[in-house]
Amino acid sequence: MLQTPFHAYYTAMKLNMLQDENTLLPVFAEGKIDVYPYQVAAALFAVRNPYQKGVILCDEAGMGKSHEAMLIISQSWYEGKNNILIAIPNPDLLIQWAEMISEKYSIPFCIASENNSFVYDGIVITTYEYLTQNIDNADKIKWDIIIFEEANSLSSVYQDENTFIRGSGSKQAKLLKEFSKNTFKILLTGTPIEKNIMDLYGLIFFIDDELLPDADTYMKTYLRRPENYPELAAKVSKYCFRTLRSQAKQYAKIPERLHITLEYEASEKEKELYKLLFAYIEKPHKIAFPQMEQYDLALMLLGLLSSSTAAIKMSLKNIIKRLYISEEKQEFEKMIAIAESITEDSKSRLLLAALEKLFPLLKRLGAKQKAVIFTESLETQKYLYGVLKDKYKTLVYNGQSNVNYNVIKQFKEDAQILISTDNGAKGYNLEESSLVINYDLLYNTLKMEQRIDRIHRINQQNDCIVLSFINKDNFADVRKLELVSKRHILSDGVFGVSDAVMGGFCDNLDKAIKSLNVRTKAQIEKDYQITLAQNENKNKQVVESAEDILFTTFTKELSDKIKITPRYAEEQSKVINDELWELTKFYFEEYNKTHQDCYFEINEKNRTIKADNYTKLPHLFYYPTNNGNKPYKAIKEFKKFSLLSPLSKGITFNISCADYGSIKADCEKCTIALYLIKIYSGRREIKNIPVLVGITEDGKLLTHNECEDILNSPVYFFEEQGERRAYWLKSEKNDNMDRLINLDEYVKKEEEKLTPMQQEEINRMKLAAANRKNILLHSLDDTELDMKQAEREKESVKSDRLKLLKIERKISSLKNEIRKKKEGLFFDEMRIDVDLENKINEFLGREKITARAARQFVLEIN
Known part of the structure; x- marks a missing residue:
């Protein structure tokens, strides 16, 4: 119990100025979220270096990146930084974020809209589109933090554009990059590499375009060069934090992922349609597709057939519209006739059989009888809805309507099946289901992973079943499987992945289901408690300070340092x-x-x-x-x-108290003073530390903890001397107790923390200078290549003296150009070096650490 205004004042200062990792605790104190060590590690990683322009949090999907972002936001809010912006790709995800903040956090928020500007003391949530359309208004705010959800959509920012159209692709990304250039950015994505290694380049470029070499050099060094992935991982590790499910299983209840991949055989009519399509694809000349490569056409048409008869039928009808009377038109008409005669797809028949067996299994395990079915094609989606709607409460999601999030909510509450295109695979929490079905395969491993991660999440209470279908006689299906396997290797080489996206290949449904080693809810909870008990000795220690955090991923070494656990x-x-x-x-x-x-x-x-x-x-x-x-x-x-x-x-x-006072308590006579140590980096105040100092009657110095123990003694009487003041009104008159404060000690401690970060920033400056030099060298490389080409031309000319003379003049001209460029290059490089030295000196001078002590009160203890 607080006993005096001095006790209240000290308590207020402690609560208002929690130190180091404990600043993350206020959000846990609300009691609305679970805490996991890897999430604390990610938050500490993000805020560890005050000189960085941003970070990428790229945990495997379903691991709670949004909660990691909210830890960082809460830290900012706690420190009094209230201008916080969260940008989200689409309105449906925006609603999910709003619900999450409303349910789990007490920080005020608003949604930026036509009736609500960006000026708000708290979190402002908006969409990429609305932000880019109203960028001038948003740019008037000095934002403290900007969160970009599903940031993989920004990875094209480095690409050149001839025109600048707001709200589209890389143009939108460029606009958002320029808007956020002076603000600390947090990019959230579970798929930092979707297509190839250039996606990662784009994300780093969005944060800071000086961190990596130019795009051409980067591409030549790393694209399809797995031997260089370790080098790349080392470079990006200072800016990317990724936790795998496999790394977090000793701390968090993460369900298992169990695969069934059913191999099915097409019907005779489906086989006949496939043969006709394949024969058309192999034709050397095609009127409908005169420019399209045979390989790409095979993937497109045979992939549509694999999806559903409805999908290929619609495509064929669209093709025939642009054909005049011809033999080729008759070929397509024959294909359409066969498609029209197919009333039920073999794959949909197998889907129904699988659901009839898997739903009762889910019920026996204590899971909800719900399934999320993913398909690429809207036509297939419509077809499946017709197949399923009479047997199951079925909903459709495709992201093409403003009311789609109502579909997501309805599925969570009472529907059984959600048929979704891949728009539903981006960011949604669908952990109410523990069955996901890949009705159509994809070429991209990480997009397949995104689908599965809608249900395979940290809040999932059941083991997850992943059902996929493959026709081994369909070229598109087989090729997709090959590409998924290759890209799985790429992702694992740079960032690591925990689980496969396919497996459990089988041509017998009953046999496949019997082979599943799926656990009940009770067994999952029992296994989790055993895991926690095994790690109890690690989990009950206090958190070590943030400067000791190793970078990049939640390794065992890092987990040993992070001790903020649920307990x-x-x-x-x-x-x-x-x-x-x-x-x-x-x-x-x-x-x-x-x-x-x-x-x-x-x-x-x-x-x-x-x-x-x-x-x-x-x-x-x-x-x-x-x-x-x-x-x-x-x-x-x-x-x-x-x-x-x-x-x-x-x-x-x-809260306020007098500058001086006295108390009578059960302890030895002494004098105790409370000081606020203010730490500065240059002119910027970076930290406030409340410190107690004391001295007994016989001159013995008391430590902070000893003073705190004395203040915790029962108080019988207290007296204040003078007017009560809040901390921001305290006077700074000299007092004998001031001599007990050693400011050098606090400066040294803060320097030890910041020096490695400052060295990192200096290394970043040096790297940026080196990259600028490389760009200069590229212009010389191009001219030297022209020179070598001209010399080869000269060697090939034997008797044509006029042509030989022309080539010699070209070589002479190129030599002069190279000489001038080298001279200019020398001076340009020298200017870059001088500029670098000036920047480093200015930085070190600007960031010099100093400290000042502000006395809060002095107490005589009798």
């Missing part, structure tokens, strides 16, 4: 919440003593505070925001107290 968070959250309750009680007790406009009734048992005897609810105080101090009005009843709420911000900001 630690629970214990520390209780301490925080108890102290916050005592502080809040103290504030309202003092208010009741000094005000007549309202009486606040304090219920200790329920921890509630209720307003009574008022004409109108009073304004309690002003609390700090980025946009100035804001008034806070009381509400009828306070039921929940969070360190991140405006109420707590205002109380900790406004």
Whole structure:
């Protein structure tokens, strides 16, 4: 229990200035989210270096990147940085984010729309499209953090564009890059490499275009060069943090993933249609596709047939519209006639049989009888809806309507089957289902992974079954399987992957289901508790400081350093919440003593505070925001107290005490003083540390912890001397206790933390300078290549003296050009070196660490 204004003041300062990793605890103290060590590691990684322009959090999908982002946002909010922007690709995901923040966090948020500007003290959520359309308004805000969800859509930012159209592809990415260039950025993506290694280049380029060499050099060094992947991983590790499910299983309850890939045989009519399509594809000349490569055409047409008869039929009808009377038109008409005669696809018949067996299995295991079915084709989606709607409560999602998120919500609540295109594979939490079906295969491993990760998530309570279909006699299916395997190797080489996206190949449904080693809910929970018990010795230690964090991924070495676990968070959250309750009680007790406009009734048992005897609810105080101090009005009843709420911000900001005082307590006589150590990097204040110092009557110095123990002793009497002041109004007159503060100690400690980060920034500057030099060298390389080509031409000319003379003149001209470029290159490189040296000196001078002590109170203990 808080005993005096001095105790309240010290408690407020502690709660308002939690140090190092404990600044992440206020969000856990709200008791609404689970905490996992890898999420803490990701958050600490993101904020570890104040000189970086951003990071990429690219955990495997389903691992809770949104909660990692919210940890960082909460840290920013706790520090008083209130201008926070979250940009999301589509409105449906935006609604999911809004629901998550509303349910799990107490930080205020708004959705930017026509009626709601970007000016807001809290989180502003918007879509990429709305942000780019209103970029001028958004640019008026000095943002503290910008989160980009599903950031893989920004990876084309480095590509050249001849025209600039807002809201499309790389043009939109370029606009967002320019908009966010001076703000710390967090890019969230579970698929940092979708197509090839250039996707990763684009994401790094979006954060800082000086970190990597130019795109051509990067591509030549790493594209399809797996032997260089370790080198690349080392470069990007300072900016990318990725946790695999396999790395987090000792801390988090992560279900298993079980695969069934059913091989099926097409019907006779489907085989006949396939043969006709294949024969057409092999024709040397095709009127409908005169320019298209045979390989690409095979993948397209045979892939549509693999998807469904409905899909290939629609495509064939569209093709025939552009053909005049010809033999080729008759070929397509024959194909359409066969397609029209197929009333049921072999694959859909197998799907129905699988659902009839798998749904009862899910029920026996304690899982919900729900399935998410993914298909590439809208026509296949329509066809499957017709097949399934009479037997199961079936919904369709394709991302083409503004009301689609209602479909997602309805599926979560009471539907059985969701048939989705790959628009539904981007970011949604569908853990209510534990069965995902790849009705159509994809070429891309990570997009297949995205599908599965809609259900294979950290909140999933059941083992996940992944059902896929393949026709081994269809060229497109077989080729897709090959490409998925190759790209799995690429992803694993750079970032690592935990699970396969396909497996369990079998041509017998009953045999495949019997072979599943799927667990019940009870068994999953039992296995999880055993895992936690095995790691108990690791998990019960305190968190080590953020500067010791190793980069890039949640390895065993890193996991040994991260000790914020559910138990630690629970214990520390209780301490925080108890102290916050005592502080809040103290504030309202003092208010009741000094005000007549309202009486606040304090219920200790329920921890509630209720307003009574008022004409109108009073304004309690002003609390700090980025946009100035804001008034806070009381509400009828306070039921929940969070360190991140405006109420707590205002109380900790406004709590006051006298500069001097005395207390009578059960301890030896001494003098204790509270100081606020302010740490500066140049002119920028970077940290406040509340420190207690003390000295006994006989001159023995007391440590901070010893002073804290004395303050925790029972108090019989206290007296204040002088007027009460909040910390931002404290005087700075000299006092004998000032001599007990050793500022050099705090400067040295902060230098030890920041020096490696500053060296990182200096290395970044050197790398950027080297990249600029390489760009200069490329222009010389091109001219030297022209020179070698001209010399080869000269060697090939034997008797044509006129042509030989022309070539010799060209060689002479190129030699002069090379000489001039080399001369210019020397001076350009020298200018780059001088500029680099000036930047480094300016940086080191600007970031010099200093400290100042501001005395808060002095107490005589009798």
